[in-house]
Amino acid sequence: MLSYRFGLLLLTLLLAACSTPSSQQSTNQADHSTSGSFTENTQTDVDDTKVVLPTTEADHIHTTPSQINPDNLITTPALLVDKKLISEMNTEHQLAVENHQTLLHAMGPEKAPELPRNLTTEQLTDSLVQQKILELQTFNSQAKATLGALTERAKQRKSSEVKGDHVQIFFSEISIQHPDNGFNAQPLVGQWVRGEQRSIRLNNNFLIDPPLSETLSVTFSESYQVLLNGQLIVSIDPNREKSDASFTVNTVDQQGQVTGKLGYRIITP
Structure with a gap:
C-alpha cells in the first residue's frame, strides 16, 4: 500500500512538472503577440500621420523644373529661369531707360518719374520677372503718354504770351x-x-x-x-x-x- 501511494505521488509530481513549461510558453507567446500587435498599430499610426511644413511666399513663386522647358532656361545660383522672360524684361528695361532719359530732358530731374529698379540675380524667378515686365510695360506706357502731352503743350506755348514760356x-x-x-x-x-x-x-x-x-x-x-x-x-x-x-x-x-x-x-x- 505504501508503494502504491508513493508511486501515485511521484506520478502527480511528474505531471505537474510537465505542465508548467507549456503554460509559461503560452504566456510568452501571448505577451509576444500583444507586443507585436502594439508595435504594428504604432507603426501604422506613424505612417498615417501627415507632417505639414510651414510655407513661405517664396515657396509659391519659385518655378519647379518640371513646369518649364529645360532647353529654354538660364541658371541662377538657386533657380532656373525662362530665358525668353529674361530677354523680354531686358528689352522693356532698355526702352524704359530711353524714356526716362527723355523725361529727364523734358521735365527736369525734380519732376521726372523714377526709373523702375532692375532685378538682382537673387531675385530672378519666373514670377518676379513677370511682375517686373508688367511694371516696366506700365512705366513705358505712362512715359509715352506723358511725352505726348508735353509735346502738345510745347506746341501750344509757341503762340503763348505768358512771361517765361x-x-x-x-x-x-x-x-x-x-x-x-x-x-x-x-x-x-x-x-x-x-x-x-x-x-x-x-x-x-x-x-x-x-x-x-x-x-x-x-x-x-x-x-x-x-x-x-x-x-x-x-x-x-x-x-x-x-x-x-x-x-x-x-x-x-x-x-x-x-x-x-x-x-x-x-x-x-
Missing part, C-alpha cells in the same frame, strides 16, 4: 574735347519754348558740311531749367529778364566733354 539762348566759347581730337565750335543762338527739347549741331566752321561737328541736346524744361545733354546747367527765373552761366557737360557718347558759356534772355513772341 519763351527763352532765347546764346552759346559762345564752345570747345569740344575727345580722347583723340578736339575743336572749337562757332557760336550759336536759338529760341526754345518751355517744355521743348531740341538738338543742335556744334560745327568748327560755317560750312554746310563741316569736317568736325558735335551734337548737343538743349532742353528748356517744364520747371524752367536749361539742360544740356541731360545735365542741369541753370534754373531760369521767369521774372528775371536775362542771365548767363558757364557749362561743362559730357558728350552724347560719354567719351568727351563740351565746355562753353551760355546766356539767356526771356522773350515775348
